[in-house]
Amino acid sequence: MNLEHGNRMKTKWLAVGLPLLMVAITALVLWREAETPPPVAVNLPCPTPAAGCTTRIGNRAITVGLADKIKTLQPFQVWVKASGADKVQASFAMVDMNMGFNLYTLRPDSDGVFRAKVTLPACVSGRRDWVMTVDIDKTTRLAVPFSTEL
Numbered sequence: 001m002n003l004e005h006g007n008r009m010k011t012k013w014l015a016v017g018l019p020l021l022m023v024a025i026t027a028l029v030l031w032r033e034a035e036t037p038p039p040v041a042v043n044l045p046c047p048t049p050a051a052g053c054t055t056r057i058g059n060r061a062i063t064v065g066l067a068d069k070i071k072t073l074q075p076f077q078v079w080v081k082a083s084g085a086d087k088v089q090a091s092f093a094m095v096d097m098n099m100g101f102n103l104y105t106l107r108p109d110s111d112g113v114f115r116a117k118v119t120l121p122a123c124v125s126g127r128r129d130w131v132m133t134v135d136i137d138k139t140t141r142l143a144v145p146f147s148t149e150l
């Protein structure tokens with residue numbers, strides 16, 4: 001094997017190896033991101049859902065509101081005020097009871113209040129106690145308990 005051939009082999013290895021390495025690193029980064037566990041939920045009891053309830057996380061005040069009288073199978077509003085938030089999502093379940101997949105992305109209105117219209121399924125065991133999980137930018141998670149009306 002002469003020197004020129006050796007150099008060509010090296011160039012070939014770089015041409016194939018470098019892109020492969022980049023792909024591997026990208027895959028690893030994406031995988032690590034997907035594996036990042038969600039933040040621990042901060043419980044936010046809300047006795048006045050229609051007026052909204054506020055908590056402070058870090059140096060940001062976050063207010064979460066729900067319609068006053070919520071009935072299953074009927075659409076109602078949820079809203080979240082969180083200054084600087086990019087992505088706000090809400091999902092609904094019961095304690096120790098998965099209530100099916102329901103993930104809502106809240107969209108900011110002209111005042112920057114994130115809103116979604118939500119419809120809950122009826123509970124097969126007749127329970128009315130729900131927990132709304134609010135995720136803000138994958139860094140903040142709130143658990144807001146509430147009840148539906150009969």
Ligand SMILES: [Cu+2]
Pocket residue numbers: 094097099123124125127
């Ligand atoms: Cu249930």
